[in-house]
Amino acid sequence: MALSSVLPASPSPNVILVMTDDQGYGDLSCHGNPVLKTPHLDRMHADAVRFTDFHVSPFCTPTRAALMTGNHPGSTGAYRTSSGRTMMHPDEKTIADLFAGAGYATGMVGKWHLGDNAPHRPQDRGFQEVLWHRCGGIGQASDYWGNDYFDDTYERAGVGNMQGRFQKFEGYCTDVWFREGLRFVEKNKDKPFFLYLALNAPHGPYRVPPEWAQPYEDRAEVSNANFLGMVANIDHNMGILRKRLAELAVADNTILVFMTDNGTSAGASFDGLDSEAVSGFNAGMRGRKSSIYDGGHRVPFFIHWPRGELTGGRDIDTLSAHIDVLPTLADLCGIPVPEGYDPDGISLKPLLDGTKDRWPRKYHVIQYHGGAGASALPAQPLAHSVVLTERWRLVNQNGQHLYDIKADPAQRQDVSGDHPEVVRRLREAYRPFWNQVSLRMRPVRIHLGNPDQNPTSLCSQDWYLEKGNPPWNFRTIRKLPKVTGPWMVEVRQAGRYAFTLRQWPSAAEKPLVAARAKIAIAGKEKEITVSPGSENVSLELDLSLGSFELQTFLYDKDGEAGGAYFTDVELVENNGSRQGTKKKRKE
Template sequence: MFFYVLIVMIGVVCGPLMRQVQAADRPNVIIVITDDQGYGDIAAHGNPIIKTPNMDRLHAQSVRLTDFHVDPTCAPTRSSVMSGRFSTRTGIWHTIMGRSLMNTKELTVAETFKAAGYRTGMFGKWHLGDNYPMRPQDQGFDHVVWHHGGGVTQGPDYWGNDYFDDTYEVDGKYHKFEGYCTDVWFGEALSYIKANRDKPFFVYLATNAPHGPYLVADKYADPYRKQGLTDTMARFYGMITNVDDNLGVFMQRLDDWQLAENTILIFMTDNGTAAGMRGNKTWRGFNAGMKGNKGSVFDGGHRVPFFIRWPAGGLIGGRDDNVLAAHIDVLPTLVDLAGIKKPDGPPLDGVSLAKRLLDPSMPMPDRQLVLHQQRVHTPIKWRNSLVFTERWRLVNKDQLYDIEADPGQNKDLAGQYPEVVKKLQGRFDKFWDSLQPVYNDYSRIGLGSDAQNPTTLMSHDWLVEDYKYSPWNQARVAEGLVGSGPWAVNVEREGEYEIALDRWPLYIDKPIGAKHAKLAIGDKTVDADVDPSAASAIFRLHLTPGPAMMQSWLTGEDDKVRGAYFVRVRRLP
């Protein structure tokens, strides 16, 4: 009898932990991250207009981190999710201008799971570098289906894409798809899961929706137009409802294939709402009482949904947890939940929330987290900055808000709590000082590697000082923005190289429209007259290995000088 009672007691006390160990032997892991969808853009969070029944269902089945934070914009958040480190530390503090390229010294969550024997797939938006060695296939993913740049229709994206029947890259080659972009990402992810369901897999499913331009079928936008919403908001909400439809099919397939039970499924977003507050008198929008939206260091810019469901591990039941957490915690948390070993890599900024998720009574240490929204060539101290704890938000160095008493951040208490201000300022000082080595470093595009030869560089990644000189999107290229900037590159192998300067992507088949071309790479400079009707200006150079800056200039028939928006580099046999 004593033996029976002992066994029962062990089961009661250790049951959840045993379930964790057994399930974590080989759980699948899926991260679904949407683009520009805010905390208030989900019906389950109190939005009375938007229709998100499947997000609501996942919300009801998950542990919800209600005080979860990311960076206020796209690429920085994604670098932190991938690395478990503050985004600036990875080399990213912008979404363009060569500062959205992740340092290849980072150890990604994909590399971590791949080292543990997982199959790894990535679908949708990457936004951490379009060239070797920063592409998703260079950063731990076995199979990738993705668009270039920070969004469909941006400069590095395949020209002619408009969200419908687009051309995306599949494992290094372009492939034309049928259907809406979000449908493609979910469909390709399901095909990958189906083919690998007998093996453990890690899937990163990152939709570009509902990022602008706000393009979606009328059947999704019309129901919101009929309720009197602005056209922009109707399309934005329609894109989210389309994501929701896909999420519903996705979760049903996991059930059908008996994968849901032992799959860690995370749903999150990359920053605050982009268009969810662009309303009118009929419907202004819903932001869950928060101030700010995408790009803001007030809570509406960075507090986002985070649902995590893992039935076999006990992460079920629709439970809220208000523990302070952030994107930097995703990697260490997944490592612990899955019971895998993290390879050696740079020190993490995030902490594991695994024990807290499994046992909500588990205390967590007080934390002082930091973020800043720079969007400049070189970061400026205190620019769009935030230091935050469970209670306090120190905004832009000298504004202090008690988020528990004042969730709308309407009353500045800095004058009443100078000691809190000083303490949090000290935290930012340490954060800033720790990042100093990064500010003058560059994430360099590889030239001449066997992994990508030839490679095409695009002006989205020019290292320019001012946003107005960055031809980061197709519209600026089409209008012929005047200016030029360098790319930070690394010549991987010595040899003869052919470098072609282009005004347009080669597949567009338009003339260069320039009468003179000039190229500089490292200490080499070459120039030549050009036939304006030619497609390209082509140079041949002998390059030696090592880091360099590469820049181009095209003198047009109008005598204006522009950089080549596209440069193709090929190491010759």
């Protein structure tokens, strides 16, 4: 039955896109979880249109890049969670760019994980109002020092406040994100708005007010009570959100989407990334977060829009993916994709309104560039990939394995020997994908001297390493590892730059454990002796315009070098004009 009302409404529909972090397909009671209770999401599931074969990337940043651009993550440049590969190429159009260009108020609240520095922050990528935490999780290296999910300090930014200001909030992180998301809705309820509500929960560390975890404690079938409690708290907030939308009289013409960014991290116990659940519930799938088996990337996707008749608890079983979200939402809202911008994704609107008998997608490719733990070089064809159709999964990891997902949803039986023609066809389908994304898997650079962020604060998580992960959390940094790497940077204004090198955020007030310090950039080097007890050292260099590698060295008394895990870079003099000295922010 065609739903003729799945058309741009008048006035234009609002959009709220809610995405949780590390919640899998099985981490919902409406998907059969026998322990977890999610009554509000169950109600949305009953009210919404549900895509049952919806796929994202096996982990964080790549899903977010695909969601923002409609393109395969490798093409965007943001295809890993660290190592300088979390930022999108500046020429990528984002969903916020499209909606802002169509007159929408655009807001982003929560976790970004697509770059902490200009021109890659949410306020640089089309979001007019932003409240966010840095890095890939609260409490990670570039996040505000001391954040722990409770009464944290987050960064508010946007139009008129591009540099950003830190602000302390009371309460649990998820409660704060929903509260601030609703503040944005209330402020903009009389005009069309687009809100991206990207939660950091239930990503670890698994912290939640005890009343949410208590129902799941001391139960043999529960692998992590706090994780389930975090999901239950999200569910509670979804109930508050939907109730408030109704009270504001905007629910009827608001497209509300709920999805997650990858498979479960702690909703079940596994014997390795690619196993079936040993205990707990994973909806009968093999694999968890970071796996290229279905449990790593098949996730919930609910879409509800009463005025557009996207209601009624209807299932759509067609193969679909994160790259389809941008073209779908733009299509539903009547927003044209700019000429010359051709996203990899396909609008799902014909499936939603029932007007498409034949679906153009025959294949979809997911690739975990570099593999789990960045154990391999990222730019390798086929490695850690899966080619999907509605029947088949060709998994390229530890050999080549073919699964008939209709007959074997748990992916237990490799049937590649029985269907060589299917293997050949799916390998051929991979080739154009690789030819496209490999051309764009080149460094994305952080700006120095950008007036929207001067000074800029660099963190070792963005060192551009070929293999392995740089220091990205304080568990590693506390060990002061003897490792360093380059930041890929672009100098936007020629002039004199001040470099301040530290091993800790300034708010930690910890002294350097080093005897000498050195910086190297653009073929220049400068070295300085470190005074005992100093928390940082500063050096200045004149730089010309261009793209360079910036590397820091902190030598101990034996001459062994590690890097400055935290480095501030400030343009202090340009064309003979001394820049106004900015007070350093505690981070």
